Amino acid sequence: MQLKHLRTLLAPQDGPSKVTALAWAPNNSKLAVCTVDRIVLLFDEHGEKRDKFSTKPANPDLGKKCYQVTGLVFSPDSTKIVVGQSDNIIFVYKIGEQWGDKKVICNKIILQSAVTTLIWPVQQPTFIFGLADGKVKLGNVKGSKSQTIYSSESYVVSLTSSPSGQGILCGHADGTIVRYTFDNDSELSKGPVCKHSCSPYALSWSLTSIVAAGCDRRVMVYNHSGKPIQQFDYSKEEDEKEFMCSATSPSGQTVVLGSFNRLSCYRKLMVW
Template identity: 55%
Template sequence: MQLKYLKTLLTPQACAARVSCMAWAPNNTKLAVCTVDRVVLLYDEQGERRDKFSTKPQDSKYGKESYVVKDMAFSPDSTKIAIGQSDNIIFVYRIGEEWGQKKAICNKFVQTNAVTCLLWPEEHAIVYGLVDGKVRLANTQTNKSSTIYNTESVVVSLASNVSGKGFLSGHADGTVVRYFFDDEGSGDSQGKLLTHPCPPYALAWAANGIMVGGCDKKVVAYGREGHILQTFDYGRDRTEKEITVAASSPGGQSVVFGSFDRLRVFDWAPKRGMWDEAKPMEILNLYTITSLAWKKDGSRLCAGTLCGGVELFDCCLRRYIYKNKFEMTYVVLSQVIVRNLSTGTRVVLKSYYGYEIEEVKIMGKDRYLVAHTSDTLLLGDLLTNKLSEVGLQG
């Protein structure tokens, strides 16, 4: 995975002005950025600011200085945003499908403690963690919330798996807990999975394991059942500071960690069965990276910083032009974005089994995609955007 700087979406300030959280919409059309002023800025996929709205305190009599926004997530249909706040509440805002539509609160979930982090993996289910160690579920259809499980330590991070059917919670005592809505036949266990040496603020659940970073300046790769696979230790590097945040690519083949002035990229090498670290991207005066957000098609990564800056990066393994009509972008080995240069339309061709896509051809008067991996054949219709993957026998 190669990161290439594209543009600055938000100019950093000369003081601390932390970007608290960011999120890409599942349909790839919107990026939401929450500033230190508790305002959510909305950008289009080209990185142009198109809209914004202000968040609200739980109780208006305490004013806007009474809380901070801790995390946010788009709904699966990309029309709503859930905002988790330190004043013990989650607001869900309806932002609509088009730019400029009126923003309105459609759900509110009052809590007994401050919200620390949240995910929105399924249609009506928002998963969130609290300061008291509880991991809870908010149902936007019934407007009710319930506790999934209790722990004795602050929830510092949440990470979903690639399918969204399971998630991890990281806690201040180093504990990482795994929970499934559906284990999809994996047979993997639920409950406490591992204990990391420090609070796992940088937590990612990739397709081939779990990666954790923190204040000890180490990145540790764990296997499916919590055993250590690899350790990357940067403690002897005097320029390295604590690792603050992590993001897994949508396909789970790459993980990016953010620290001070630095982004570290790790790619899964399927033939060797281990993680490879790419050359780190070092950006002078970027300062501490406080938030990362990966576009759902895997083609863009955004980094928010302690000084209020937001930087946009292009992500790809390789890119080439096919027949002078189509741009082929290999985001990861198992995923290719095919873009029609004349119309701008695109199709995300992906092996759902995680196999490396070896070759892509466009046939039938530039309508049909045909690609193959070592074990499957991928077919696509550019006109209807329908895709299939079938196994190759013998």
């Protein structure tokens, strides 16, 4: 097995283009990308930008630039987007089924710490988010409560789920990647999987591997036991910046990594 990649620059007209969060819709029809200007861009399955909407601060009195969007995830029916923010809040936006449908806030969860990352595993009734205080929690789009499922003393920098939705990986500031499974009968062990070379801000779990990257501009591919099996090294490329986020396609075949002004797409190749 090897991965190949297709790299795409974000258009200059999209404004400041540092990518802070991205998510793929479960129905495979939309890719949501949020940039440093706190605007969510919506792309279709061909990579064409079709729509966008602006996010809002938890406290409007502090101004529109007092926060960053740190996590995005679609609801299972692909009609809502959960937005995690650095100002201790999560908003749920109803975006509709058609391009151009009105975007409205339908729920919010107020927290005691900044949201650092956000996912919604398939076949799970709730979404999962990580906080700056090291906690990983469950959240519900129909309520304003959350429940802690996993705690660490290290800042949570990333979360990703397995293609089946029965497990998650938690990336921490100290480089540790930890696995938590919902299925007690899973053959995969719980606990630390490996120690990445830097904080794994970009972390994805594909069908056959774990992909991790961060500020050292090296994309590492691990097997499910945590053994390194492949590397893409961009550390000597002057125009490449640190990797900050990633998303896995619903099929588990493709991984997209976001950096300063670039999307890197890695696709699986089967070698017989």
